[in-house]
Amino acid sequence: MNNNIKADKGKRPLAFFSAGCDSAAHALRRSVLVALWFMFLTFPIMVIKVDTVNKTIDWRWMNLLWIGIGSFVLSFVWRWLLERKELQKDQVSTEGPVERLLTSASSIPAAKWSLLAIVGIAALVFPHLAGMYQTNIMISCLTYVALGLGLNIVVGLAGLLDLGYVAFYAVGAYAYALMNMHFQIGFWTMLPLGAVLGAICGILLGFPVLRLRGDYLAIVTLGFGEIIRLVLENWGEVTMGPSGISGIDRPMLFGHKFGVFDSITFMYYIMLGLMILTIFFVNRLQNSRIGRAWLALREDEIACQAMGIDRTKTKLMAFALGATWAGMAGVVFAAKTTFINPASFTFWESAIILSVVVIGGMGSVRGVILGALVLILLPEYLRAFSEFRMLIFGATMVLVMVFRPQGLIRAKRKVYTYMGRKTAGAEHG
Amino acid sequence: MVSPVLNVQDICMDFGGIRALDEVNLDVKAGEIVALIGPNGAGKTTFFNCITGIYKPTSGDVVVGRSGDSPRRINGIKPNLVTEIGMARTFQNIRLFPSMTALENVMIGTHCRTKSGIWGAISHNRKARVEEQEIIERSYHLLELVHLEEYANELACNLPYGKQRRLEIARAMATDPFLLLLDEPAAGMNPHETIELKELVLGIRDVYGISILLIEHDMKMVMSMSDRIFVLDYGRLISHGTPQEVSGDPAVIKAYLGEGDDDV
Amino acid sequence: MNSRGQAAACPLIVYGNRIGTLMEYFLELFFGGLTRGSIYALIALGYTMVYGIIELINFAHGEIYMIGAFTGLIVAGVLGALGFPGFAILVLAVIVAVIYSAAYGFTIEKIAYKPLRGAPRLSPLISAIGMSIFLQNYVMLAQTSDFLPFPSLIPEFKIPGLTGIITSSEVVIVAVTVVVCVALTLFIKYGKLGKAMRATAQNRKMAQLVGISVNTVISATFVIGSSLAAVGGVLIASHIGQINYYIGFIAGIKAFTAAVLGGIGSIPGAMLGALILGLTEAFATGYVSSDYEDVFAFALLVLILIFRPAGIMGKQPTQKV
């Protein structure tokens, strides 16, 4: 019964304007009120800028106007989105436009393979077509894909909100920097060691904290992350304090040293390889016995235990594996920048990685990749917006949670076949 | 005389000052269907939680063992170990994994009987592949058992209520138990579904030889299928015996019809 | 991102001169800790009240405190330019900051948390983190990322016998906090809304059934919590003499630590926890090392959550199955 009314509403002309209201006039009134409220709310901070030393005041009245107009328009969008969300709640499953495109592309084998081939070739030739600057940005984007996929194991699959993920990244980076400085240990030796070190740290940290409930776990991991950063900052004798460590060796290829330019290209390929490896691993993991146990743990911890799954062991595995990727990415980061300091490992780095996962789509590999591409590349190319980057991240996290909790691309479950036929994993998240 | 697969002696459970279970004794023998009944709030679910490790009983003994094996005291061990020993349960308020498919829900049940780990998952070696295929086949068969095979790839949250209850049974069966604990399996089902459920439960006992302990409010179903019945009221065991014995027991009638009616 | 790292290293409270006898040094640390604890208490109450009602760690609460401090600074700047006397500025700054922080708290709840009632537990928490990031950057972009000097609004007066050990602003902060805490306790205990809040915290469904408007209660909780944070924000800014957009993060986490230490959801617990944390920090930095000031707080947080998540006065929750 409700559905019909809602469906009618959806088709009505001016539906956008009167969404969530009785009539367009009502909507207008509400929007004016919202605009006035936000003008009031933002008045001191947006309009007035005081200089208490020189006793001068800068009045920026134009800002008030923009806020008024902006919140007036956005209030319509807000109500429309809320109504749309309500409508979609009743439908069994809805696919976004991006998802639909991907689904239809991957349902035709030819399209799927040619799409993959195009992306693959583009990725391979990228550093030769684009300049050094672009390649550098791409490397950092790929790093975020790897980090995002690692965190995705912990947050997206196992449902453990880890706000101190960057600590493992720092461990990898500092391990390489210090080993390189003191013992001249090379990149290739350190890459697997970084992974192992990350895993060990993950287990060490995970052991005490994993019996905590979801939100407490989040805060404890945040605390651990900050402790690690503060130690890096204050333990000057070992970590060189806030000034950091410089002159870290770039990776070599069979003893061959690259120049600055070539080494960036080389770094790009290393990162590309690492990312492909990560995608491969995460894909395999999430459709395995272990991956299913993670999902079950995320969905219902009590039922999960009652089905014979060891909670602690399963959580520890997720934590350790997630940390493994952060450890490796840390080594790569140190090798790429040749300079690291504690400022690269603040809570905000964790927050960015988390937004990659959340906005992309928790538990979905394609989502995380898309999330990293969008979140890292967009601000780089929209230079004018780069100041607003964190502002937009924050707002997007809120909006995604409110309107599209599943993220850009929702995780899809694998379709299994039986009766002696081979397993066909059609859809990977 | 068949040895008991579950033997609970003088179990007590306190929540703060409230005694939810008071010296309850209960046993289930191999191949039996035993019902646990009682008014709402009597402590039936609490009893399940105590013997499956979700709560740690304040005192008493819970002893289980596959018939033939030596029995084992399991007070206070973790729920997953209880399941591993061979006691599986369903929940009164359904606790499926909502965004996993029906088949995957059942596959989760096989977790404690399978082994492949991280390396198996990544390398996809022969052993892991064979095991995975076995899991799929077994889970599919269990779905067939509860007549849900056509919903195998449907998300659990999209199934209707009665089917969700059956899916929970299939999931519990996947853990390969010798004792199945069902908490109000017929709640919210229509009469037709209830009859189907009864046949399913009887089938599980007869075909797989699994003992069953069930909590149920549907008296017709309970009386017609149970070998023995235990009655709880305010955390105390007030009666037990065959359906005939229990249904004739004045204490039971009093508990169900309310207090003060001495002439009933 | 560099500016953030440096900002985080800035101490929350600056000590006066440290020359004096051991006893004087001890007392100075003690009063410093008391002041610190008072501010933590004012912020922690907001965390604990919100958690008590909707079981959400309101990650953006530290930002409300920061916005209170900024509003106070702006009011002080405007009134100062108009030539108002110091004390009048203080009172007006606190009032306006309270109004604005309350309005922000109210709005945030409506935007970021209300649509998520009934969503999985992590969703509102992620939304709260997003809100926190947004507000910090909003203030940074609208104002500045530098530290801003904050005028000393609390009038100087001498405390007989304790000159050089306790400053007038410390006295004011502690006194205001005591008054606020007493008022809040009375309100929760005897006020109509206070009773409704307690009822909602205990059992939301039941409260709804007996006719309590849960939406009003939740909004009121945010408004009250935010107001308290604003009072803390203006007072501490005036005491330390500088603010920036980042002060909410560290102060928020520490206040949260205090709330957890006392037992999250418990109002007297938050006050006690804040006091313990403030004193511990003051003595630890005074007698051990000031390099690791924040590490003490974080370590305390981690240790409590691991070993006694229910805190000092909280109840261990039982899970219903």
Ligand SMILES: Nc1ncnc2c1ncn2[C@@H]1O[C@H](COP(=O)(O)OP(=O)(O)O)[C@@H](O)[C@H]1O
């Ligand atoms: N975790 C708990 N904390 C406190 N009381 C509980 C808890 N679990 C159950 N109880 C109480 O134990 C009693 C029995 O409940 P329950 O076992 O669910 O009854 P039922 O027989 O209807 O399944 C009830 O009074 C309930 O309130």
Ligand SMILES: [Mg+2]
């Ligand atoms: Mg029950």
